Amino acid sequence: MSNKFIGQSIKRREDKRFITGKGRYTDDIVLPGMLHAHFVRSPYAHARVSSIDLDEAKAMPGVIAIYTGDDLADVNGVPCGWQVNFRDGEAMREPKHPMLIPTGSTAKHVGDAVAVVIAETKDIAIDAAELVMVEWEELPAVAAPADALLPDAPKVHEQFPDNKAFDWTFGNPIEEVDAAMEKAAHITELEFVNQRVVPNAMEPRAYIGSYDETFDKYTLYTSTQNPHLIRLLMCAFVLGIPEHKVRVVGPDVGGGFGSKIYHYTEEALVTWSSKQLGQPVKWTSDRSEAFLTDAHGRDHATKAEMGFDADGNILGLRIKTVANMGAYLSTFAPAVPTYLHGTLLQGLYTTPKINIDMTCVFTHTVAVDAYRGAGRPEATYLLERLMDLAALEMGRDPAELRFQNFIPPFDGVEQPGYQTQVALQYDSGNYEAVLKRGLEMLAYDDFRKEQAEAAKTNKILGVGFSTYVEACGIAPSAVVGSLGARAGLFESAQVRVQPTGKVSVFTGSHSHGQGHETTFVQVVADKLGIPMDDVDLVHGDSDTIAFGMGTYGSRSLAVGGSAIVKSIDKILEKGGKIAAHKLECAEGDLEYAEGKWTVKGTDKSISFGDVALTAYVPHIYPAGLEPGLDFSSFYDPANFTYPFGCHIAVVEVDKETGKVTLKRMIAVDDVGNVINPMIVDGQIHGGLAQGIGQALFEGTIYDENGQLTNGSYMDYCMPRADDLPMFETDRQVTPCPHNPLGVKGAGEAGAIGSTPAVVNAVIDALWSAGHKPKDILMPLTSERVWQAMN
Amino acid sequence: MQVEINVNGKARKAEVEDRTLLVYFLRDTLQLTGTHVGCDTSSCGACTVHLDGGAVKSCTLLAAQADGCSVTTIEGLAIQDTPTTMQLHPLQEGFKECHGLQCGYCTPGMIMTAADLLKRNPTPSEEEIRFALEGNICRCTGYHNIVKSIQWAATHTTKPEPNQQEEPIDADKHLFTNDVTTGEVVETH
Ligand code: FES
Ligand code: FES
Numbered sequence: 001m002s003n004k005f006i007g008q009s010i011k012r013r014e015d016k017r018f019i020t021g022k023g024r025y026t027d028d029i030v031l032p033g034m035l036h037a038h039f040v041r042s043p044y045a046h047a048r049v050s051s052i053d054l055d056e057a058k059a060m061p062g063v064i065a066i067y068t069g070d071d072l073a074d075v076n077g078v079p080c081g082w083q084v085n086f087r088d089g090e091a092m093r094e095p096k097h098p099m100l101i102p103t104g105s106t107a108k109h110v111g112d113a114v115a116v117v118i119a120e121t122k123d124i125a126i127d128a129a130e131l132v133m134v135e136w137e138e139l140p141a142v143a144a145p146a147d148a149l150l151p152d153a154p155k156v157h158e159q160f161p162d163n164k165a166f167d168w169t170f171g172n173p174i175e176e177v178d179a180a181m182e183k184a185a186h187i188t189e190l191e192f193v194n195q196r197v198v199p200n201a202m203e204p205r206a207y208i209g210s211y212d213e214t215f216d217k218y219t220l221y222t223s224t225q226n227p228h229l230i231r232l233l234m235c236a237f238v239l240g241i242p243e244h245k246v247r248v249v250g251p252d253v254g255g256g257f258g259s260k261i262y263h264y265t266e267e268a269l270v271t272w273s274s275k276q277l278g279q280p281v282k283w284t285s286d287r288s289e290a291f292l293t294d295a296h297g298r299d300h301a302t303k304a305e306m307g308f309d310a311d312g313n314i315l316g317l318r319i320k321t322v323a324n325m326g327a328y329l330s331t332f333a334p335a336v337p338t339y340l341h342g343t344l345l346q347g348l349y350t351t352p353k354i355n356i357d358m359t360c361v362f363t364h365t366v367a368v369d370a371y372r373g374a375g376r377p378e379a380t381y382l383l384e385r386l387m388d389l390a391a392l393e394m395g396r397d398p399a400e401l402r403f404q405n406f407i408p409p410f411d412g413v414e415q416p417g418y419q420t421q422v423a424l425q426y427d428s429g430n431y432e433a434v435l436k437r438g439l440e441m442l443a444y445d446d447f448r449k450e451q452a453e454a455a456k457t458n459k460i461l462g463v464g465f466s467t468y469v470e471a472c473g474i475a476p477s478a479v480v481g482s483l484g485a486r487a488g489l490f491e492s493a494q495v496r497v498q499p500t501g502k503v504s505v506f507t508g509s510h511s512h513g514q515g516h517e518t519t520f521v522q523v524v525a526d527k528l529g530i531p532m533d534d535v536d537l538v539h540g541d542s543d544t545i546a547f548g549m550g551t552y553g554s555r556s557l558a559v560g561g562s563a564i565v566k567s568i569d570k571i572l573e574k575g576g577k578i579a580a581h582k583l584e585c586a587e588g589d590l591e592y593a594e595g596k597w598t599v600k601g602t603d604k605s606i607s608f609g610d611v612a613l614t615a616y617v618p619h620i621y622p623a624g625l626e627p628g629l630d631f632s633s634f635y636d637p638a639n640f641t642y643p644f645g646c647h648i649a650v651v652e653v654d655k656e657t658g659k660v661t662l663k664r665m666i667a668v669d670d671v672g673n674v675i676n677p678m679i680v681d682g683q684i685h686g687g688l689a690q691g692i693g694q695a696l697f698e699g700t701i702y703d704e705n706g707q708l709t710n711g712s713y714m715d716y717c718m719p720r721a722d723d724l725p726m727f728e729t730d731r732q733v734t735p736c737p738h739n740p741l742g743v744k745g746a747g748e749a750g751a752i753g754s755t756p757a758v759v760n761a762v763i764d765a766l767w768s769a770g771h772k773p774k775d776i777l778m779p780l781t782s783e784r785v786w787q788a789m790n
Numbered sequence: 791m792q793v794e795i796n797v798n799g800k801a802r803k804a805e806v807e808d809r810t811l812l813v814y815f816l817r818d819t820l821q822l823t824g825t826h827v828g829c830d831t832s833s834c835g836a837c838t839v840h841l842d843g844g845a846v847k848s849c850t851l852l853a854a855q856a857d858g859c860s861v862t863t864i865e866g867l868a869i870q871d872t873p874t875t876m877q878l879h880p881l882q883e884g885f886k887e888c889h890g891l892q893c894g895y896c897t898p899g900m901i902m903t904a905a906d907l908l909k910r911n912p913t914p915s916e917e918e919i920r921f922a923l924e925g926n927i928c929r930c931t932g933y934h935n936i937v938k939s940i941q942w943a944a945t946h947t948t949k950p951e952p953n954q955q956e957e958p959i960d961a962d963k964h965l966f967t968n969d970v971t972t973g974e975v976v977e978t979h
Contacts (some may be wrong), residue, residue, distance in 0.1 A: 011886055018894030019882040019901065021824015021864035028823035123807065202828045202836060202895040202929050254826070254895030255929050287829040513893030513930050682889045682935055689932030713833035713927070721923035721933040726916070750932075 002529040002594050005522035009678035010532070014517040023252045026206035026221045027284045034208065035064055037270060037283040038125035040115040040132045041292065042107030045141035045364040045706025046154060049103050049114055049134060057117060057131035062124035065277060066132065067269075068115045069102030075272065078263050079237040080329035083484040084166050084338050084360075092166045092484075095157045095362075097328035099238075099265045099272075106139065108156055108327035109366045110707055111292025116269055118281055141364035141706030145324035146301045148361040156327055156362035163361045165325045166334065170342040171354040171422045180316035180353040184307030188390035192775050194378050195699040196299035196324065198716060199371045201512075203254020204290045209270035210280035218246045220271050225256040225510055226550020227542050229487070233263040233331070239272055246271075250540040253512035257690070258370040259294045260512065261552045262331035266293075291711035296700065297371020299324035300337065300378050306351075306386045312396055314405050316353040317345060319382065323360045323368075330367035332374075334360065339483045340375030340471070346420035347383040348431045348467050348644065349405040354421045364706040370552065372690055372751040376470040384466040384756035389774060392767050398465050398760075399439055406431045406467075412737035417639070424471060426642045427744075428734045434668045435467050438646035441666050441728055447650065455768045458655045461663075462765025466647045466757035472745030473641035473736070474553030490636035491555070492547045493563035495524065495571055497629035499616035501609030503528065503535045508548015509560030510540050513686075514747060515679045516556060522675055523561055523741065527568045529595035530608055546632055554745030557675065558641050558736065565740040566633035574629060575611045581622040582606050582614060641736045641744035645669035647688075647753035649761040655769065658786025660696060660762055662725055665754065670732040672744030677731070680746045685727050687750020693719045694751075695758035699779045717779070793857040797822070798866025806853045813837045815853035816863055824864040824898045828927065835926030838899035839863045845906035847925070864898035867905065880943040881905055890939030892930035900926050904940045913944055 017023050054066050077096040085092050101107050101114045115132050119125035140154040147153055148163040155161050171177070181187060208221040218241065224230050227248040235243040253260060270281045285293065301322045307315040323337035342356045373380075391398035407418050412428035419425050447463055454461040474480075477488035494506040505524055509516055517537045525532040538544055551560075572592055579597035580587040583604055590597045598605040614621065615629040650664040667684055674680050697717040701710045710716045735742030755778075762780050766773055766788060773788040794803045797820060804819050816822045816839070825848055828836030837849040840862040848861075868876040881901045884890065891897040900923065907914060907922040914922065919940050920933070928936060 012889065014894075015886040015891060018891055018897050019864075019878070019885050020868055020876070021822070021898050023824070023894045025823075025826075025895065027827075028817075030821070123809075200929055202834065202893065202927065203826070204828070253893065255893040257929070287831070287834075515892070678889045682892060682931060685932035685934040686892060686930045687932075690929070712831045713829040714831040718927060718929070719932075720927060721937065722917075722920040724920075724933055726937070727932065727934050 002526050006526045006675050012515050012518045025252045026223045031280040034280040034282055035118050036122040036125045037116050037118050037281050038129045039113040040129045042112045044138050045110050046139040048106045048137040049101055050137050051135045053133035057128040060128045062120040063128045065118045069100035072099045076238050081331045081486050082335040084334040086166045087169050093160050109364050143363050143365050143702035143706045145322040145361050148363045165360045168338050168358045170356050174355045177316050177318050177353045177355040181307040184315050185310040186308045187305050188386050189305045191303045194298045194300040194381055195778050197297050197694050197698045199257040199259035201255030204285040206284040207267050207270045208282040209274035211275040220248045222267055223253045224250045225260045228548040229550050230263050231542050234268050238268045247543040250510050256512045257372045295330045295367045295369035299368050304382050314349050314351045317351050319356040321358050324363050325360050326365045326367035328367050330369035333369045336370050336375045341379050343422045343424045344376050344379035345422050348469050373748040377752045380468040380752050381756045388760035428737050430734050434646040434732055437668045438648045442648050451768055460653050460765045460769045462651050462761040464649045464757040464760025466753045468753040469642050469644040470752050471640040472554035473558030473637050474555045477636050490634050491560040491563045492634045493567050494632040495567035497612045499613050501612040506538045506545045507560050509556040510551045519676045554747040557743045558739055558745050559637055561741050562739045563633050563635035566635050567631040570631035577622050578611045578614050579606045638738045643671040643744040643749050647757040649757040651761040653765040658782040666728045668730045669749050670734050671746040672736040673742035683746045684750040688754045689719050691751040691754030695755045697779050793853050795856050796860040810853045812851045812853050812856050813848040822863050822865050835899040836896050838902040845903050880946045884939040884943035888935050888939040888942050890936045896928040
């Protein structure tokens with residue numbers, strides 16, 4: 001153990017390749033003889049494939065093969081990894097998500113694929129795809145979740161005429177919540193839409209399937225967040241090929257934000273067709289295709305009510321939500337509105353009674369699944385919008401109202417964790433402190449004075465608060481198993497000490513921007529007391545790494561890092577035996593520090609490198625001990641981790657035009673212990689931008705035919721550099737009491753807290769000028785804000 | 791058709807289809823895969839390179855339009871001392887120093903755009919930096935550290951840009967720029 005690297009803003013080791021153009025993303029890979037795939041996709045949200053004519057396309061020089069759904073009759077669809085049953089016990093409805101829509105069946109969203117053209121070049125594949133003649137019978141479509149429940153709504157799957165995937169209720173019995181609300185002196189009621197957004201990782205999805213006949217072995221290069229999971233799903237559920245005959249590599253991946261967790265049909269198709277053709281097959285999505293086929297996020301329509309007594313204490317929370325699943329159930333989709341959302345509705349407050357009633361529906365849109373925060377942003381949006389609105393309605397100060405209702409501090413060691421009304425037990429928290437710090441940074445009293453002045457002008461000011469808690473470090477396998485997960489959510493790590501004392505670390509986590517190659521190495525180097533240069537991290541290859549569940553849910557360090565620590569503990573334990581033998585002392589007489597074992601109270605010591613060499617040249621060696629110094633571990637967390645924080649937005653609203661300018665974004669986050677502050681800040685910044693993006697800029701627009709009308713970067717507005725201020729961040733540290741690093745996870749926090757803070761700020765600005773809207777639909781465009789004032 | 795383009799200081803001749811975009815010429819023909827493609831509407835800037843010294847979106851330009859021109863890509867920005875050692879451009883240093891990148895996908899485009907800005911305006915304000923990055927999307931960083939990276943580079947000695955100064959290309963000087971509003975590449979003279 002040493003203390004050189006943990007807690008330091010070490011510059012990232014992975015940067016060199018990216019800043020010099022040497023990053024290696026999937027689309028950068030060229031294999032000998034590689035062919036190119038292009039998909040023929042439905043231009044309609046709902047349409048029957050009457051016939052497909054391939055003749056002309058097949059005749060085009062350079063076209064190697066064209067497959068349709070009819071060629072894939074015995075290939076399964078892509079599976080769903082989480083089962084949430086109806087409240088009455090009926091099993092979740094799982095329509096098949098086929099690779100390609102066969103003739104006679106219906107495409108269920110724009111972009112649903114009917115054929116794949118494989119050709120010598122990408123251009124030929126694209127040209128030939130134009131010549132594939134599909135005769136479509138267009139059918140009526142439904143895109144909005146609430147519309148899907150109307151009695152005459154078009155049916156997405158004939159066999160499920162009510163369009164429900166499942167319904168679900170959670171928390172305290174509704175009668176108890178109703179009774180609590182009866183007693184309320186004030187009920188704040190809010191109907192709102194948490195709109196559908198598109199993750200938009202900058203690297204479009206890309207896959208290369210390659211089959212090697214000599215070894216009867218497949219390789220799939222994929223822009224994924226979890227190579228092993230893709231291998232498991234593809235082998236066991238889709239293609240039925242033996243797992244040990246498949247290598248899945250996730251090379252450099254250009255962002256994920258959730259959208260690259262899932263197993264997509266195109267992954268299986270390039271793999272399958274590479275064997276049919278005996279040549280590698282590459283497919284790279286273009287951006288328009290990405291809008292139509294990447295899983296989207298959010299998409300809830302909600303009615304929420306929060307009841308308060310006359311003093312402002314929260315008495316109850318009652319929620320009805322309809323959540324959109326899209327046309328098919330994507331890998332983790334059912335978990336997002338349920339166990340990643342309903343379980344967070346306690347927030348930071350002592351609310352005694354909570355009930356959520358959730359209906360998850362199919363629509364003629366691409367699947368919705370986890371997007372940065374996955375369920376927790378929706379829960380936070382709901383709670384924090386209610387809190388600020390309640391304060392406005394009751395004439396209370398929004399910060400005061402929160403202080404009054406906060407769960408008191410608990411460290412999870414001396415004081416027990418906090419048992420919520422919605423199943424989870426928070427590990428440790430100190431909520432007042434982050435809000436206090438946020439108010440200090442804001443200079444709250446001064447701000448209110450400034451606001452009062454501004455209210456007299458055309459540029460009014462508003463402040464919005466959001467204090468959030470989330471659940472990361474996903475997740476204890478037994479717990480998620482009991483909630484419907486069809487996978488364990490542990491992580492694996494192998495630490496291999498080479499004879500010269502150099503160390504290779506293999507992790508099942510996967511970096512697509514998070515900086516694992518630096519952070520994880522900081523941990524290893526410190527725990528072993530050796531230089532960072534002596535340690536390398538390997539990730540993203542199912543052939544070199546034993547197993548992995550990948551990176552999402554802010555789990556890499558909390559779960560993957562903990563697995564590494566477990567392996568290091570085993571290394572040091574075995575190393576101690578070797579050291580004791582060499583130093584001719586009892587193991588208990590040794591202490592390990594700064595890269596060597598020392599006999600306590602003496603200067604007799606042996607270095608880590610000498611012990612490593614001894615392990616591989618075991619001439620003078622403890623009897624019965626195996627040679628080698630190489631350990632694998634699996635870490636299954638004891639609980640989720642619960643980061644929390646306070647986000648505060650200050651906006652200026654132009655009364656004439658409704659234009660919102662974000663003036664300040666303050667974020668005080670507590671993500672537990674921090675290994676690399678620079679990287680954690682970067683994660684917070686990126687999350688903030690996406691959260692602000694949802695509040696002010698982003699959102700899909702579907703027309704009545706289920707067409708996505710803003711499916712390009714020209715039309716889908718994302719935050720650009722000149723839309724955002726410099727962020728003001730600070731940190732508090734309440735360690736996680738149940739993992740060895742005390743870390744909680746920082747990947748999603750920014751996106752979870754910021755959205756309601758920004759919307760609250762705009763509402764606050766309008767109230768300061770005498771307008772009293774309860775809600776403005778996100779994204780808060782100038783037009784919508786102007787309308788709220790006129 | 792045949793094009794001859796000076797890329798990172800080397801004359802490169804190749805047969806391309808008329809419709810081949812410059813970005814695919816760089817990525818597929820020359821295998822310079824540091825230049826990325828993030829969109830199909832000229833909106834993201836991941837493909838930004840320098841054409842005769844100015845930043846352009848290489849997805850918005852045919853390879854044919856660059857015939858006779860000189861192109862610098864991210865691979866040509868550092869000064870290569872030996873096959874395995876190089877002096878990074880101050881912007882490359884700055885992005886590393888200030889954590890201006892996460893997944894790295896937007897990074898080459900960001901750096902090339904920023905290099906163009908610093909050439910025109912060696913001491914830009916925060917606002918000028920943000921405005922200059924308007925055509926480049928980063929989904930990871932929230933831009934905060936990208937702005938800082940460029941500020942860092944602006945205050946550290948700018949080493950000469952290697953490929954700008956060597957072998958002026960024979961053909962007549964084209965000057966291209968991206969029209970700020972439409973994103974289209976226009977020839978300015
Ligand atoms: S690839 Fe997006 S602007 Fe060129
Ligand atoms: S670093 Fe990932 S898009 Fe900018």
